Amino acid sequence: MMDAAALLSTLRARDVRLWIEDAQLKCSAPAGVLDAGLREALASRKQEIMDFLRQAEALKSGPTSIVPIKPGGRRPPIFAVSGHGGDVFCFLPLARHLHVEQPVIGVQPPGLDGTEPLKSVEALARYEIEQIRRYRPGGPYLIAGHCAGGVLAFEVAQQLVAAGQEVALLALIGSPFPTMFGRASLMWVRLSSYAMALTPGGFARKLQLRLERQRAEAVVGPAALTAR
Amino acid sequence: MTAVGLVARLRTVFDINVELATLFERPTIAELSEAIDMLVLTDHRFASRSPSGAREEFDL
Numbered sequence: 001m002m003d004a005a006a007l008l009s010t011l012r013a014r015d016v017r018l019w020i021e022d023a024q025l026k027c028s029a030p031a032g033v034l035d036a037g038l039r040e041a042l043a044s045r046k047q048e049i050m051d052f053l054r055q056a057e058a059l060k061s062g063p064t065s066i067v068p069i070k071p072g073g074r075r076p077p078i079f080a081v082s083g084h085g086g087d088v089f090c091f092l093p094l095a096r097h098l099h100v101e102q103p104v105i106g107v108q109p110p111g112l113d114g115t116e117p118l119k120s121v122e123a124l125a126r127y128e129i130e131q132i133r134r135y136r137p138g139g140p141y142l143i144a145g146h147c148a149g150g151v152l153a154f155e156v157a158q159q160l161v162a163a164g165q166e167v168a169l170l171a172l173i174g175s176p177f178p179t180m181f182g183r184a185s186l187m188w189v190r191l192s193s194y195a196m197a198l199t200p201g202g203f204a205r206k207l208q209l210r211l212e213r214q215r216a217e218a219v220v221g222p223a224a225l226t227a228r
Numbered sequence: 229m230t231a232v233g234l235v236a237r238l239r240t241v242f243d244i245n246v247e248l249a250t251l252f253e254r255p256t257i258a259e260l261s262e263a264i265d266m267l268v269l270t271d272h273r274f275a276s277r278s279p280s281g282a283r284e285e286f287d288l
Contacts, residue, residue: 005262005265008270009265017272024288026285026286027285027287028283028284029283030281030282030284031282031283042288043288046288053270055266056267056269056270057270059246059247059267060245060267060270066249067248067252068252085230085232087230087231087232087248088248089231089232089248106248112235112248
């Protein structure tokens with residue numbers, strides 16, 4: 001017994017096209033391709049095929065910036081804005097450790113799927129707020145950002161407050177702070193990384209970073225990565 | 229592999245666009261493969277291989 005996917009696969013190989021129009025299942029096939037067996041399979045699996053096509057359409061409903069990291073729960077959701085990698089999957093372990101009633105919703109920037117990316121923090125914040133407010137039109141808003149995402153989270157919170165919305169939580173996790181790039185702070189980072197490099201784990205980490213850098217250079221070219 | 233990397237690989241290998249949200253809604257390999265099937269089998273960009281040949285069209 002074939003399931004809907006297997007049947008569609010067989011039909012596709014024979015250049016048979018199926019689609020839904022006005023709640024009606026339509027079929028277009030090269031003349032003579034549909035034998036009695038296939039016709040019967042089509043007729044008996046009509047509902048299944050329609051369900052399959054509808055689910056497939058839902059998957060293609062266009063790029064969505066809202067990523068349901070942990071959608072369930074009655075509390076106001078925490079919106080996790082994107083960080084330096086552009087994706088919000090780093091929040092998954094944290095989301096799993098939060099209260100069962102605490103939803104966590106990720107917000108992705110445009111550009112990950114080959115569309116034009118946004119290039120300023122302000123523009124990114126405006127975009128992500130649009131997505132957040134479409135998902136939840138009224139506050140209070142809980143905003144979190146990890147690493148570089150902290151800067152974005154801060155800007156998102158500022159713009160929300162400027163728009164008269166309540167921001168009940170702004171969580172910056174391991175984020176850069178204004179004095180981070182000061183001389184003393186950079187010196188400390190450098191010294192601690194030297195100390196780290198002397199430990200066995202540090203050496204492995206160093207190798208891993210070098211590998212990651214090589215891979216990144218292979219993708220974007222060395223010019224795009226500023227030298228450290 | 230990161231999620232973004234997985235989406236990129238799926239695009240290269242299957243020539244489909246899987247949304248990141250789909251990875252969350254379908255966290256197991258079985259569920260994801262179902263989504264891949266759906267996207268691949270309903271992709272009609274490379275339509276007819278015999279465009280001149282006669283076709284029959286009908287409702288079911």
